[in-house]
Amino acid sequence: MTKGRDQVDTQRFEKILDETLGEKRRHHSRMVSKAAAELARRYGGDPEQAAFAGLVHDIAKEMKPDAQLQTMEKYSILLDDVERVTPKLWHAIAGYALLKYEYGVADEDVLEAVRWHTTGRKGLSRLGKIVYLADCISEDRDYPGVEQARAAAARSLDAGYLDSLERSIRTLLDRGALLHLGTVEARNELLLAAK
Numbered sequence: 660m661t662k663g664r665d666q667v668d669t670q671r672f673e674k675i676l677d678e679t680l681g682e683k684r685r686h687h688s689r690m691v692s693k694a695a696a697e698l699a700r701r702y703g704g705d706p707e708q709a710a711f712a713g714l715v716h717d718i719a720k721e722m723k724p725d726a727q728l729q730t731m732e733k734y735s736i737l738l739d740d741v742e743r744v745t746p747k748l749w750h751a752i753a754g755y756a757l758l759k760y761e762y763g764v765a766d767e768d769v770l771e772a773v774r775w776h777t778t779g780r781k782g783l784s785r786l787g788k789i790v791y792l793a794d795c796i797s798e799d800r801d802y803p804g805v806e807q808a809r810a811a812a813a814r815s816l817d818a819g820y821l822d823s824l825e826r827s828i829r830t831l832l833d834r835g836a837l838l839h840l841g842t843v844e845a846r847n848e849l850l851l852a853a854k
């Protein structure tokens with residue numbers, strides 16, 4: 660992607676987000692975009708690509724679950740057992756499909772980062788980790804532990820990613836919720852690599 664193209668895309672998607680997301684979510688998207696660019700600068704990614712992926716990561720977040728499901732079905736995306744019964748996970752997958760098939764985004768790294776931004780997964784790319792982490796530590800985030808999450812992100816990309824994966828796992832366990840296997844496998848992968 661050339662620089663000119665990126666800027667055109669950003670303007671185009673800011674307009675699309677104006678039409679599809681409320682003000683709070685648009686603000687969150689801009690903050691995730693900013694955090695992702697900062698993480699890319701720090702950890703060796705492409706800041707413009709990261710900014711773009713962060714901007715569009717929640718593009719399908721305010722679609723109705725039925726519409727998210729229809730979008731995934733339209734493009735024959737197969738869901739695993741946990742995804743099928745967890746509508747909160749659908750916006751990431753529907754967002755991937757919308758960006759790829761309806762808005763013509765061709766950058767597979769960006770598409771992958773959007774697809775996995777809620778659960779993470781084993782073997783996720785650097786950009787995928789950046790967007791996952793940026794979503795957890797962006798300036799607008801305010802939850803118990805966010806300062807610890809930011810401190811971990813300042814140590815290394817993997818330390819930040821691991822801290823946020825573990826916080827998500829703990830929160831879901833406390834709620835008695837289903838756990839997506841991608842999150843567990845991503846954590847195991849990081850712990851195995853450290854042995």
Ligand SMILES: Nc1ncnc2c1ncn2[C@@H]1O[C@H](COP(=O)(O)OP(=O)(O)O)[C@@H](O)[C@H]1O
Pocket residue numbers: 745747748776777778794827831836837838839842
């Ligand atoms: N690994 C997971 N397994 C199952 N459900 C998850 C997982 N990660 C997140 N979720 C659910 O999806 C919801 C939305 O996640 P996310 O998009 O990251 O949140 P946010 O709305 O704060 O951006 C979470 O609140 C949680 O209920």
